Amino acid sequence: MVLTILLILLIIYWIITMIGGLDFDFDFDVEVDMDVDADIDIDSGIEGGSMDFEDISNAEVNQEDVVGKRRKPLKWWQVLLIYFNFVGLPFMFTFTFWIFIWWFITVLTTAITFTYDNFIGFVIMLLAFFPALFINKIVTNPFKGFFKNLNKDGDAPIDYLGRKGTLLSSISEDKMGNAEIKVDGNTMSVYVKSLTGEPLPYGSSILIIKRSSDHNYFLVQTYND
Incomplete structure (x- = not known):
């Protein structure tokens, strides 16, 4: 039920994002800062500074920013984010794929084993957490080249120099x-x-x-x- 509710919320989120029915202004910036304890500070790579509702789905921390500018070794959770494509792709894009795959594995396995309404089914859901991450990495890998050549609106990146x-x-x-x-x-x-x-x-x-x-x-x- 938990994964189903979360998946429904994500579907609603993407529907609202696609139709552009809401326009919230967030000062939501994404930048990696290597001199603070938190290691990741938010700064906006998007010209203009403020982001609307649609931009959150495209919030992305680039791998070169995480790896190339660091003066300290990466922490284990940062390595995991990079490895499983939460860095290098829009976060909500990867997150949605992961939740769907996790949900699908859980529903399929518990339906086959008839454990969807007992404690064993809950254990299966927890165990599916890890294979879902690996499958998600495989599924999202082909999208890296696609998103690399697009800006937040899905168009070719704009060259501002000389304008x-x-x-x-x-x-x-x-x-x-x-x-x-x-x-x-x-x-x-x-x-x-x-x-x-x-x-x-x-x-x-x-x-x-x-x-x-x-x-x-x-x-x-x-x-x-």
């Missing part, structure tokens, strides 16, 4: 602000900092020069048509 935009806030030195960029008729909001540190007032026309090393913002300079 012009308008500042939505004043920036100077290390002060970060927002800029509005138009891409193929769509308006995007991105985090920006001044390339040289010079003050740039609100409403200035800017040109995106490069992306920060942590991929969280862009460095810009003034641009005159």
Whole structure:
């Protein structure tokens, strides 16, 4: 019953996500910070900073961020997350597959053994936890290449370098602000900092020069048509 209820909730979640019927603004950021005890800090790889309801399903911690930037050895639970594809794929995508596989194994096994309404069936459910993880890894592996080449909306990633935009806030030195960029008729909001540190007032026309090393913002300079 527990797995069935959880699976139903996940199905409802994906239906709501697909139809886009809700639009909540969450400051939900994903970034790995190696200097804190928690080891994983949240920072947003999504331009604009705030995420709507749909973005949570795509929240992803990249393997290169976990492994490449670390100064300390990975903890056992981080190794498990990477190994079982909870890192490198959208978390809710992998989690949903895992719950479905766990549920399916439990339902099938308890139905065959007629243990779905007793203590043995509960034990079977607990034991199915581990084979479900391994099967889930096999099932989700082919999706790694697919998601790697997509952004959160399922389109080809947008190249912001060299694009012009308008500042939505004043920036100077290390002060970060927002800029509005138009891409193929769509308006995007991105985090920006001044390339040289010079003050740039609100409403200035800017040109995106490069992306920060942590991929969280862009460095810009003034641009005159």
